[in-house]
């Protein structure tokens with residue numbers, strides 16, 4: 079077994095690490111200062127545009143897309159260590175490289191299932207980083223971890239679909255640059271096959287009847303850097319039938335296809351967050367003295383740091399194995415591993431971040447360190463893209479099936 083990265087990955091890692099040091103970390107404070115001056119906190123700070131231009135110039139662009147026609151053409155195994163590096167600054171670096179959720183999943187959907195017109199109108203500006211997008215599935219009124227529960231209606235009326243429903247936690251939608259929504263709803267609510275009732279349609283932001291109603295909070299704060307998580311109402315929104323993505327009844331299958339790569343990207347970035355937490359823990363531990371000795375000399379602190387290192391090494395191996403399996407046997411073949419990393423990674427990284435917060439005392443929960451925001455981001459990933467329990471249930475079922 080060869081644990082080394084190949085030459086292309088090493089080259090991109092080298093470039094990306096330098097880009098992070100030179101441009102991304104210094105931009106973190108600048109972005110916050112600029113945001114405070116903006117007319118709306120949901121607008122994009124100017125420094126983000128500068129980062130994007132520089133990343134693109136350096137060829138650090140669309141690295142997530144395995145399709146070489148549209149993206150960098152990297153395998154999951156090649157992309158994994160790069161996504162990890164961007165996770166060290168998850169509110170800036172993925173956007174700078176045009177590798178941020180939910181655009182990544184949406185671009186994958188359009189590249190895989192969109193027709194030529196849809197690609198031209200929406201995929202091209204997304205690939206160029208000119209617009210942002212949102213994916214609207216979850217609804218406040220129903221348990222949306224079970225996609226068959228979705229109630230939003232997509233009714234055919236002549237050459238149009240009429241969409242009616244209410245969604246929430248639609249990431250990115252507060253950002254005015256978010257110009258297109260991929261909406262999941264039911265075209266055949268009475269259909270016999272509950273997994274063929276759903277379809278996906280493209281809804282441009284300015285379509286009459288679409289209202290971005292409010293920003294949902296995350297642990298009491300508004301997640302400006304991700305373009306927020308909006309409640310969105312669709313009140314008899316009309317779009318041409320040509321806005322259907324794929325085929326009628328294909329929504330459930332597209333959602334499944336979309337979430338595989340998305341989950342591994344989140345896990346890769348989470349490992350980067352954990353690495354940043356370990357670095358901050360160590361720096362703090364050597365520079366702060368309590369009761370006559372540096373915190374670094376306290377056994378309990380050493381245990382936290384050691385346990386964090388062990389956990390990160392384990393997680394990284396599992397994530398890389400999953401990436402390799404997705405490349406070699408496909409997303410379906412890597413089902414168990416994708417679920418395993420989706421369960422293990424947020425849980426473990428939340429724990430590491432919690433220790434890092436503790437070690438920083440009050441500073442840990444403050445805005446002066448990135449830890450509190452990283453903790454909240456990691457914690458939400460125990461819900462987003464499907465709650466842990468749903469993955470545990472399906473993984474356990476597959477495991478048990480071998481014995482019945």
Ligand SMILES: Cc1cc2nc3c(=O)[nH]c(=O)nc-3n(C[C@H](O)[C@H](O)[C@H](O)COP(=O)(O)OP(=O)(O)OC[C@H]3O[C@@H](n4cnc5c(N)ncnc54)[C@H](O)[C@@H]3O)c2cc1C
Nearest residue numbers: 213214215216221222223247248249458462463464465467
């Ligand atoms: C920060 C953030 C960003 C998000 N971004 C988006 C987005 O961009 N687009 C979008 O459409 N959605 C988004 N979501 C929504 C997210 O995908 C859903 O919250 C998630 O799928 C769970 O659905 P739900 O909230 O309806 O919870 P429910 O389905 O009501 O589930 C609640 C709880 O019930 C338990 N549960 C459910 N099923 C099982 C089971 N089979 N076995 C055991 N326990 C179970 C779990 O503990 C679960 O957490 C986001 C959420 C957050 C927090």
